[in-house]
Amino acid sequence: MIYKVISKPEFISFIDAIVKANNAYGPRQVDTGRRGEPIYQFMPVTSAGEIAFDYTATHSSAKHLFLPFRDELSKFSFTDGNWEQEVRYDAPPIVLIGLRPCDINAVNILDDVMLRGPYPSPYYLARRRNTFIIGMDHLPLADCFCKSMNRHTVNHGFNLFCSDIGDRYYLSINSANAFGFLKEFRLEEPSYEDNCNLIERRKMIKHSFTTNIEVTGLPVFLDIEFDSPIWQKWGDKCLSCGSCAMVCPTCYCYSVEERFDIDLKGSTRQNHLYSCNLVDFAQVAGGHNFRPKNGDRLKYRYYHHYRGFAANDNQQICVGCNRCGRACLAGINPKDVINDLRLERESCMTCVSTSPDRT
Amino acid sequence: MNHLGFELQPLKIASFDFTCCEGCQLQLANRESTLPEFLALVDIRNFREISSERHDDYDIALVEGSITRSDEIERLKTIRARAKMLVAFGTCACFGGVNSLKNRMPQEAVIREVYDGKAIETMPSMRIGDIVEVDYGIPGCPVSKEEVERIVVSLVSRSPVTLPTYPVCVECKQRLNTCLFDLGEICLGPVTRAGCDAVCPTGNTACLGCRGPAEEINFPAFAQLVRDKELSMADMREKLAFYNGFGDYLEEET
Numbered sequence: 038m039i040y041k042v043i044s045k046p047e048f049i050s051f052i053d054a055i056v057k058a059n060n061a062y063g064p065r066q067v068d069t070g071r072r073g074e075p076i077y078q079f080m081p082v083t084s085a086g087e088i089a090f091d092y093t094a095t096h097s098s099a100k101h102l103f104l105p106f107r108d109e110l111s112k113f114s115f116t117d118g119n120w121e122q123e124v125r126y127d128a129p130p131i132v133l134i135g136l137r138p139c140d141i142n143a144v145n146i147l148d149d150v151m152l153r154g155p156y157p158s159p160y161y162l163a164r165r166r167n168t169f170i171i172g173m174d175h176l177p178l179a180d181c182f183c184k185s186m187n188r189h190t191v192n193h194g195f196n197l198f199c200s201d202i203g204d205r206y207y208l209s210i211n212s213a214n215a216f217g218f219l220k221e222f223r224l225e226e227p228s229y230e231d232n233c234n235l236i237e238r239r240k241m242i243k244h245s246f247t248t249n250i251e252v253t254g255l256p257v258f259l260d261i262e263f264d265s266p267i268w269q270k271w272g273d274k275c276l277s278c279g280s281c282a283m284v285c286p287t288c289y290c291y292s293v294e295e296r297f298d299i300d301l302k303g304s305t306r307q308n309h310l311y312s313c314n315l316v317d318f319a320q321v322a323g324g325h326n327f328r329p330k331n332g333d334r335l336k337y338r339y340y341h342h343y344r345g346f347a348a349n350d351n352q353q354i355c356v357g358c359n360r361c362g363r364a365c366l367a368g369i370n371p372k373d374v375i376n377d378l379r380l381e382r383e384s385c386m387t388c389v390s391t392s393p394d395r396t
Numbered sequence: 397m398n399h400l401g402f403e404l405q406p407l408k409i410a411s412f413d414f415t416c417c418e419g420c421q422l423q424l425a426n427r428e429s430t431l432p433e434f435l436a437l438v439d440i441r442n443f444r445e446i447s448s449e450r451h452d453d454y455d456i457a458l459v460e461g462s463i464t465r466s467d468e469i470e471r472l473k474t475i476r477a478r479a480k481m482l483v484a485f486g487t488c489a490c491f492g493g494v495n496s497l498k499n500r501m502p503q504e505a506v507i508r509e510v511y512d513g514k515a516i517e518t519m520p521s522m523r524i525g526d527i528v529e530v531d532y533g534i535p536g537c538p539v540s541k542e543e544v545e546r547i548v549v550s551l552v553s554r555s556p557v558t559l560p561t562y563p564v565c566v567e568c569k570q571r572l573n574t575c576l577f578d579l580g581e582i583c584l585g586p587v588t589r590a591g592c593d594a595v596c597p598t599g600n601t602a603c604l605g606c607r608g609p610a611e612e613i614n615f616p617a618f619a620q621l622v623r624d625k626e627l628s629m630a631d632m633r634e635k636l637a638f639y640n641g642f643g644d645y646l647e648e649e650t
Contacts, residue, residue, distance in 0.1 A: 068574040078572045097572050106570040118401055276586045276614050276621070279562055283569035297549045300433040301399045310570075315562040316612050331614060364569070366577055366586055366621045 038192075039210040041224040042231050048199070048206050051222045052171075053085035055132055059169070062102060063134035064092040079133070088134060093178055098286030098360060099133055099140060103147060103164050106283070107309045110160065110293070114303040128163035134171045138191040138198075139183040139356040141172050143286030145194040146354050150289055169214065172198040174238070177246050182372060183357035184243065185250040202234035248359075250372050251379060252343065256351065258379070259344040263336075267378050272332025274367040275314060281338070281361035281369075282312030287354040288338075290318075313338045339374060397436075397552075404552055410442035410454035411485070412475055414468050415495050415521065416461030419538040420486030421445050424458075427541045434545055437552050452478060456551070458485040462495045462521040469527055476528040484524045487537040487606045487639050494537070495521040496640035521640070532557060536592065537606035537639065543591055560590040561611040564603050568594035576602050582627050584635055587613040587642070608641035615645040 043051065055061065061082050066089050068076040077092045079099045112123045136144070144165070151161035172195040183189040191198070196215040199206040207227060210216050227235070282288040292311040297304045311318060314334045319327035328334045345351035355371065362370025397404040411421050425431070425446055441451040457479035463469060476482055487493045498506045499520040507516050524530055534544060543559075550557045560566075564585035568575075571594055576583035584605040585597055596603050622632045636642040 067572075068579065070574075070578050071580040076574050076578065080572075096574065097569065101570075115400055120400070273614075274617050274620075276563070276565075276617050277612070278565035278586045280565045280569050280575075283566060296546065297553055297555075299430045299437070299545050299549060301397065301404070301437075301549070301553065312562075312566070315566070316610075317561045329612075364575070366575070367617050368624065 039216060040227050041208045041210060041219070042202070042205050042227050043208055043219075043222065043224050044205050047223050049085045051219065052088065052134065054221070055169075055218060056082055056085055056088075056134070059132045060129060061132040061134060062099065063088040064095055065089055066092070079135075082134070090135070090173070092135065093175070094137070094181075094358070094360070094363075096360065096364065097284045098143065098358070099136060100143070100147070100286050100288075101310075102131065102133060102168065103144065103161060104151075104289055104291075104310060107307055108160060110306045110308055112303060112305050115301075126159050126163035128167045130167040130169070132169045132171065134173075136170055136172045136195070137175055137183075137358070138172065139181070139186075139188045139358045140286055141170060141191045141194045141198075142183075142188040143356045143358070144170070145191070146287050146352065146356070147289060148194070149350070149352065150287075150354075169212075170195040170197075174198075174200045174242060176242060178359075180248050180359045180362060180370075180372070181246065181357065182248045182250050182359060184246045185248075185252055186353065186355055186357035188356040189242065189246070190239070200235055200238055202231060202238055205231070207231060207235045207238075248372055250357075250375050252353070252375070255375070256344045256353070259340055262378055262381075265378060265381060267374070267381055268336040269330070269332035271369055271374050271377070272330060272335045274369055275331045275335050276367050277314050277316050277331055277334065278366070279312030279315050280364045280366070282314065283310065284360040284364045286356060286358060286360070287342075288312065290341075313341065335369070339371075342371070343375065399553060402553075404554075406437055406439040407548065407551055408441050408453065408455040409438045409458065410440075410451075410456070410475075410479070411445070411458040412442070412460065412471075413444075414459065414461030414472065414489070414524075415464040416486065416488045416493070418445065418460065420460045420488075420536070421458070423538045423541045424544065427545070430545065434548070437548050454478065455480045457482045459483065459489050459524050460485045462488040462492045462523060463527055464495060464518050464521050466517065466519070472524065472527050481531045482524075482528065484530045484533040486539050487535055487608070487641070488521075489524045490533040490535045490641070491608055491643075492521045492523045492640035494639060497638070499640075500637075523640075533608075535559075535589065535607040535641075540592060562590050563610040563613070564588045564590045564592065564594050564597070564607075566590055567592070568597045570594075571598050573597050576600075577621070577625055577627075580625075580627070582622055582632050582635055584642075586621070587615065587618050587645075602635065604635055604638045605641050606639050608639070609645070613645075615648065 062079050063082040064077045065080040065087055066075045067078045070076050077095045078097055079095050082088050114121050151158045196212040198209040290311050290313055291308045293308045295304055295306050342355040343353055345353050440447050441454040457475045484490045547557050567590045568585055576597055581602050583602040585603040587609055588603050588605040589607040589610045636646055
């Protein structure tokens with residue numbers, strides 16, 4: 038890693054140049070909400086002026102730029118009783134600007150799942166390798182809980198990371214490419230004061246979190262609570278609409294579909310991102326549904342996020358961005374569900390008169 | 397047509413309209429880019445918007461519209477008797493559609509308003525399934541030609557015919573739309589069957605549920621959502637009643 042500082046006007050020139058020379062995505066205000074609050078999304082940008090550098094959080098994550106909501110896996114063409122398969126890993130290079138540390142951590146988690154498992158995904162790899170990531174730090178929102186998940190800082194997975202230290206950005210340069218681009222711009226070596234400002238900035242971010250979730254020992258806790266009535270209680274609220282999974286930066290579950298072309302001379306195999314909350318997620322051939330109840334489906338989403346599945350080394354895949362909590366129309370959010378679960382067990386503990394090892 | 401070693405036959409299709417705007421049938425003649433391939437998959441036996449030929453032997457009957465007159469009932473029964481498969485085609489056929497708005501008023505008042513009191517026979521709007529057995533429903537106001545193409549290909553290739561089971565929210569989120577509830581509107585996306593690619597919310601217009609309920613919707617949670625957002629329950633009921641697809645839930649709610 039190489040550290041430099043850049044003045045804000047010079048940084049804007051750098052971003053403007055890189056955006057104009059590439060297909061770029063960055064946070065843009067797309068709407069104004071009911072209470073006058075700006076609504077942001079990662080959208081295509083063609084100049085630095087279109088980027089909302091002081092954005093709060095995007096409603097949807099940038100996941101779809103690595104895992105498109107619908108993606109063609111292969112094409113088949115039929116000829117005289119035979120068939121041919123064509124697979125392409127097309128991924129034009131893109132620049133992705135403004136990812137938060139939690140978002141970059143999410144991409145790192147997707148790397149683990151998509152590239153380090155038994156079946157690495159060449160589709161994901163092509164996109165991931167061709168994406169230039171510029172991260173930016175921010176002060177947490179009232180409901181951000183990435184610190185609880187230990188995902189509020191990030192030290193890899195980006196090309197360039199920018200910390201806001203007042204009138205300049207403190208740059209962590211993490212790729213030869215990034216260094217090459219930046220050489221054209223006026224950079225300075227960080228001064229003693231810049232270093233102090235960076236430490237101060239980090240401290241301030243760390244101490245600005247107001248939402249904390251106790252996740253210590255949560256995997257074991259979840260195993261114990263498999264049959265808890267809490268799941269149905271929250272499941273009863275769930276609309277099974279899949280919004281949480283769509284906006285989530287790490288929900289990667291998908292469904293595969295094969296479709297004939299209308300001329301019947303070929304077909305395509307597509308995957309599309311699905312959600313474990315959708316009613317037929319666990320439905321199998323013959324029609325049996327392993328998880329017909331909302332509560333069971335909701336539970337498995339929480340298990341995947343906070344307990345981890347064996348397929349990704351039992352890693353918790355939630356990064357604490359709370360996009361699911363904000364998107365959920367039914368008011369279901371990780372903080373309340375996990376606290377509810379813990380509360381239930383704790384109140385149950387108080388009923389136990391003596392613990393066996395005390396007698 | 398030989399397809400992967402199977403001999404496939406074009407579907408002998410007939411299309412009929414009842415009380416409706418014929419907009420769904422018109423969709424069949426749309427999407428010109430794939431029209432020749434689409435027409436190669438079907439043998440049109442009776443379809444007044446495409447051909448002047450009339451034949452009474454068909455396997456699949458697409459029925460558009462709701463039923464509002466007694467002669468329509470007889471005609472529908474004849475079609476049912478001739479068809480091996482009857483498809484309720486479009487929202488009016490599946491649920492009664494916009495026509496059902498008149499069911500809320502006395503029929504005399506409706507006749508007076510629309511026909512200036514002429515002697516017109518009309519009954520409350522009924523869905524096709526109220527009269528005859530329906531094998532498949534393809535909802536939508538109008539139907540999506542793309543979905544119809546997919547279903548026709550499935551039928552020709554003898555693959556299972558499916559509709560999305562999940563609500564519109566999935567497709568809406570995939571288009572990165574701002575949730576209309578966040579903009580202070582009631583949208584039926586969370587309870588309506590997807591498959592339209594969230595076309596209305598993408599155009600900043602609330603979903604009115606033309607595709608009917610998604611599978612196993614959580615209606616109490618939806619009503620709770622409207623209450624929690626302090627939006628109007630009357631507005632919610634109005635929207636749910638618009639295409640008549642949510643009648644069962646409305647009764648449950650009141």
